[in-house]
Amino acid sequence: MSQATKDILREEGLPGFWRGNVPALLMVMPYTAIQFAVLHKLKTFASGSSKTVDHLSISPYLSYISGGLAGCAATVGSYPFDLLRTILASQGEPKVYPTMRSALFDIISTRGFRGLYAGLSPTLVEIVPYAGLQFGTYDTFKRWAMTWNRSRSFNTSSTTDHSLSSFQLFICGLAAGTCAKLVCHPLDVVKKRFQIEGLQRHPKYGARVDHRAYKNMFDALQRILQSEGWHGLYKGIVPSTIKAAPAGAVTFVAYEFTSDWLESILS
Numbered sequence: 676m677s678q679a680t681k682d683i684l685r686e687e688g689l690p691g692f693w694r695g696n697v698p699a700l701l702m703v704m705p706y707t708a709i710q711f712a713v714l715h716k717l718k719t720f721a722s723g724s725s726k727t728v729d730h731l732s733i734s735p736y737l738s739y740i741s742g743g744l745a746g747c748a749a750t751v752g753s754y755p756f757d758l759l760r761t762i763l764a765s766q767g768e769p770k771v772y773p774t775m776r777s778a779l780f781d782i783i784s785t786r787g788f789r790g791l792y793a794g795l796s797p798t799l800v801e802i803v804p805y806a807g808l809q810f811g812t813y814d815t816f817k818r819w820a821m822t823w824n825r826s827r828s829f830n831t832s833s834t835t836d837h838s839l840s841s842f843q844l845f846i847c848g849l850a851a852g853t854c855a856k857l858v859c860h861p862l863d864v865v866k867k868r869f870q871i872e873g874l875q876r877h878p879k880y881g882a883r884v885d886h887r888a889y890k891n892m893f894d895a896l897q898r899i900l901q902s903e904g905w906h907g908l909y910k911g912i913v914p915s916t917i918k919a920a921p922a923g924a925v926t927f928v929a930y931e932f933t934s935d936w937l938e939s940i941l942s
Contacts, residue, residue: 713744746810
C-alpha cells in the first residue's frame with residue numbers, strides 16, 4: 676500500500692487520490708438512502724414497531740436477512756455510478772476517459788445500456804452477504820454492548836441510562852464493517868474484474884482484463900485462484916478495510932442519531 680501511495684503521489688499528485696470521487700459521491704447518496712429506508716421498513720415489519728429501539732428485539736437471523744435485502748435494493752438503484760467510479764479510479768495514466776461523461780457515453784455506445792450494469796450479478800452475490808453480515812453483526816455487537824452497560828450499572832448500583840454512547844456505536848460499526856469486509860473481499864475482487872473488462876489502461880496499473888474474459892463469477896473465482904492463488908483473492912484487502920470499516924462506522928453513528936432526532940420530533 677505504501678508503494679502504491681508513493682506512485683500515485685509522484686505520477687498524479689494529490690488529485691490522484693480523489694480519482695473517481697464524483698461518481699463515488701453520486702453513488703453513495705442514493706445507495707445509503709435506499710439501503711437505510713428499505714432496512715427500516717423491513718425491521719418495522721418484522722418487529723411491528725417503527726421505533727429504532729424496538730428493532731433490536733427481532734431475531735439475529737432477521738437482522739442478517741433485512742441487511743442483505745436492503746443492500747441488494749440499494750445496489751440495483753445506484754450501480755451505474757459504482758461502475759463509473761471503479762473505471763475512473765482504475766484507468767491510471769494516460770487517462771482512457773478524461774471525464775465521467777466521456778466514460779458514460781463510451782460505455783453506452785459500445786455496450787449499450789446493459790453495459791452500465793456490467794458485473795451486477797457478482798456484485799449482488801457479494802453485497803447480500805456483505806450487507807447482511809455488516810448489519811447483522813452490528814445489531815449483535817449493539818446487544819452485547821447494551822448488556823455490558825446493564826451489567827456495569829448493576830455492579831455499581833447506578834440507575835443511569837443503558838443506551839450506547841456515540842463512541843460505543845462507532846466501535847460496533849467499525850467491528851461490523853471489518854468482519855464483513857474480511858469475509859466478503861474475494862467477491863469484491865471478482866466484481867471489480869468484471870467492471871474493468873476491456874479497459875485499455877497502461878499495464879503498469881495492473882494487467883488488462885479482456886472483454887468477456889470470464890464466463891461467470893465462479894469461473895472468475897476459479898481462474899484467479901489458479902493463476903494468482905489465495906493472495907489474488909485478497910488483493911487490496913488492507914486499503915479496502917481501512918476505507919470501508921471507518922466509513923461504515925461513521926454512517927451507523929449518523930444514522931442512529933438522525934433516527935433518534937426524527938423520532939423525537941415526529942412523536
